[in-house]
Amino acid sequence: MSYSSWFNAHAKKHKEIVDKLVACGNTKDEIIDYFEFDNMVKNEIDFCPLYKDNKKCHDMKNLNCYLCACPNFRFDDDGLGTYNEFKILSKCDINNGDEFAGKGVIHQDCSSCTVPHHKSYVKKNFDYDWKVIMKKCKA
Structure with missing residues (x-):
């Protein structure tokens, strides 16, 4: 599956x-709280493939899933450039995390970064429309 897909x-x-949450009258803070991992794994099992195994993408106590993906993530399915003959498909705008290479491409590895999964970060960057928060991701 491509990044864009x-x-x-x-x-x-x-x-x-x-x-659904807005229609039920939930406030911004209630919506953010709803996206806590423990709630999402119970109530929104199809939101993330890891939920079926009750597994977190990041090893942290209070994982918030509102910003699954990160506003600092940059991608282009056609490439953001090259490095040593590898096509760079994704990168981090704040230079956090690592990269990994495979089959002629380089991807950003965000597994060691928890920045977007803290409730305070979600509150600071909140919008009801996820695409508005993520607008800089697609090159």
């Missing part, structure tokens, strides 16, 4: 959940 499919799932 995942991005658009995820935006749709995210919007459906937020629209």
Whole structure:
């Protein structure tokens, strides 16, 4: 699956959940709280493939899933440039995390970064529309 395909499919799932919560009268803070991992794994099992195994993408106590993906992540399915003959498909705008290479491409490895999964970060960057928060991701 390409980054763009995942991005658009995820935006749709995210919007459906937020629209449901807004329709029920939830406040911004209640919506952010709803996206806590422990709640999402119980109530939104299809939001993330890891939920089926009750597994977190990052080893942290209070993982918030509102910003699944990160506003600092940059991608282009056609490439952001090259490095030593590898096509760079993704990178981090704040230079956090690592990179990994495979089959002629370089990807950003965000597994060691928890920046977007802290409730305070979500509050600071909140918008009801996930795509608005993520607008700089697609090159």
